Amino acid sequence: MLNHLENLAQRVGGSNELIDHWLHARKQLIVAYYALVGLKPNKEKHTPLNEKALENFCHNLIDYLSAGHFHIYDRIVEMVEGKDSPHLTITQKIYPALHDNTKVIMAFHDRFTTDEIDEDACLALHDALSHIGETLAARFALEDNLIQVAFEVWQHNQPSDNNEHEVLNQPA
Template sequence: MLNQLESLTQRVGGSNELVDQWLQARKQLLVAYCTLVGIKPNKEKRTPLNEKALENFCQNLVDYLSDGHFHIYGKIIKQVEGSASPKMALTTKFYPKLQANTETIMAFHDRYTEVEIDQDVCLEFHQALSDIGEALASRFALEDQLIQLAAETWQQAQPGAANSGTLENPA
């Protein structure tokens, strides 16, 4: 997921300040996830569960989801479709899927933020970590589609942007 994020950042980074902030928040979330599951970059060894890492991941998770739903999605959609769009087609295409994904992710958050991870819960928790990784991957794929569509729209709106190879922030 970090490699996909890096690739997306290289493609659309700098095209829009909001998207840049969004991608940075995603990176922080992924780093927190990797820390939680005990994955260290360029290492094969896993580390034991760190309660502080779980707390940090859950906080990053809530922040990321909240930013998306209450700040970023609406602004991106308005920039792409314009505020006068009667149907907001992107909203009907992306938002229900993102909402369902959010519910899945928040079920993880609600289940594991208040419980001690002991031997009785350990196997269930490791499965939940795997499931949350898959849910995040699905979410990022949806968000990437939205970002790519926005970047293409901004590129079309900027005369000469296609020739320069960079995307400009819409006026």
């Protein structure tokens, strides 16, 4: 996931401040996930699970989901599409899938942040971590579709003069 994110950031990074912040938040979430599952980025070494890592991951998870649903998705549609855009169909397909994905992620969050982690819950958590990783990967793929559409529209509308970076990074 981290390598994919780095590749995406290299392709679209700097095109829009909103996207840059979103990708940075995604990186923080992935690093928190790796810490929770005991993986160090770019290493094969595992570390034991701890509740602090779970708390940090869940905090990053909620922040990431909230930013997407309550801030980023709408701003991308507003900035890129407008009401009569041919790209509106893409978001109408992506949003329901993101909503369903959010339900799965929130079920994980609710399950593992309400109770203490005893031995049985720890075993269930280990099983759930694999599933939540797959769920996050699916979410990132959906969001990447939004980012790609936005990037293509911004590239197409990019001014030809030297003020292009200024125009693309104006707040909505």
